[in-house]
Amino acid sequence: MAVEGGARRARAGLWARWIAPLAVLAMTAGAAQAAQAATPVKMALTFDDLPAHSALPPGVSRMDVAGRLLAAFHDARTGPVYGFVNGVQEEKEPDSVGVLSLWRAAGHPLANxxxxxxxxxxxxxxxxxxxxxxNESLLEKHMAGQDWRWVRYxxxxxxxxxxxxxxxRKVLKTRGYRIAGVTMSFGDYAWNEPxxxxxxxxxxAAVAVLEASYLKAAKDSLDFERGLSATLYGRDIPYVLLMHAGAFDARMMPRLLKLYQDNGVTFVGLEEAERDKFYAADFHAEAxxxxxxxxxxxxxxxxxVPSQPAWGGAELDKMCR
Ligand SMILES: [Zn+2]
Known part of the structure; x- marks a missing residue:
């Protein structure tokens, strides 16, 4: 008994001196973590126009573009990123055959x-x-048993x-599709041709201008859409970002993903983002x-609707003519 009581007293002393303060610390950390957990801005990355989008610089292949994108996803631990496919490109650009397999081999899904x-x-x-x-047989070939019934118009x-x-919408519903929404976009495609x-x-020097303006446009659009979401709902909806599988996108991807992460963004899958009630209309057949x-x-x-920041389409079009 005495030993037990002594042990209990010893434990009580230990509790008072060490464990209780630690527990308080742990609770504080827990509360901070909970607050932080509520804060992350969720974003689903989506890439259109696989396996070939826009112009290529000399010496760069479609496989190079896909490889760089996939490496950036891996390094930033984005999780699965949907690529939206136009099968005709494999006929137009036979060198792009292999891109879809590469995308799948890296664990990322494809859709229509x-x-x-x-x-x-x-x-x-x-x-x-x-x-x-x-387009469906190509998707079925690459995505057998997986969920490719998403459409991006x-x-x-x-x-x-x-x-x-x-x-x-009725057609899509009948065929089992859901619509991939877009709630964030900064017109990334416009940088690929220049x-x-x-x-x-x-x-x-011009490429450096392109780099800076691309990152600025991304940040401006993040702030802009977050502002709308805050005004409307007092929170961040999970955003669905529209991107394109272009050569400049591939070049910029590590920096772009870091920019988002530095601004509190956590990447989530399309399915998770669209589970938010904001996207309920994407699952409805009726107009x-x-x-x-x-x-x-x-x-x-x-x-x-506040005016959007200018994203430089006209200036981009004039560059390096
Ligand atoms: Zn497209």
């Missing part, structure tokens, strides 16, 4: 961006559906009339007035 990147707003729905379906065109918009031109001219972007959500609430 239609066979020929067909614009729903300027083509009939039946043709568009056929183009969507034409080319040009983000969802139908130019409410009727067509609704009919397209980059190829500037590299061909060996204009390193709805439910907004699918933060800009639309602002308008739906009668809130003024």
């Amino acid at each position: 961006h239609t066979w020929s990147h067909m614009n729903l707003n300027t083509n009939g729905l039946a043709d568009w559906e056929a183009d969507l379906v034409r 080319p040009y983000l065109s969802e139908g130019e009339t409410p009727e067509k918009h609704a009919a397209a 980059y190829a031109r500037c590299m061909a001219k060996g204009d390193t 709805t007035a439910v907004p699918t972007t933060l800009e639309e959500a602002m308008k739906a609430k009668g809130l003024p």
Whole structure:
């Protein structure tokens, strides 16, 4: 008993002197961690136009572009990143065959961006559906047993009339698709052509301008969309970032991912991001007035949409001509 009591007293002394303060510390750390856990900004990375997007600089292959993107995902521990495929590119650019296998070998999923990147707003729905379906055997080949039934509308065109918009959603629902939303984009595609031109001219000063403006546009758009989300919901929705599998994107990817991480971003899968109720409309067949972007959500609430930072499309177009 005495020993036991002594042991208990000893434990009590130990508790008072060491364990209790440690426990308080641990609780404080726990509370801080909980607060921090609420803070991370979740973002799903998505890449359109696999296996070939935009112009290439001299000496750079489609496989190089994919390899650099995948290495950056690996180094930043992004987790699975959906690539949206246009099968026609394998016919147009036979050198791009191998990109989809490389993407899969690195553990990243693929999904549908239609066979020929067909614009729903300027083509009939039946043709568009056929183009969507034409892509499926390629996806099935690379994604057998996996979830490739996500669609990213080319040009983000969802139908130019409410009727067509609704009919397209019905088609997608019937075929088991969900729509991959876009709630963040900084027009990354616009840097790829000037980059190829500037590299061909060996204009390193211009490339440096491209690098700085690309990162600035990414940061501006992060701040912009986060501002809208805060105004609308008082929180960060998980964002779905639209990117393209271009040569300049590949060059910039390590720096871009670091920029996001330095700003509190945690990368999540598309499925996880779209589990947020903001994206509920992406799973509905019926045409709805439910907004699918933060800009639309602002308008739906009668809130003024602040003007977006200029992302330099016109200046980019003039570079290295
Ligand atoms: Zn596209």
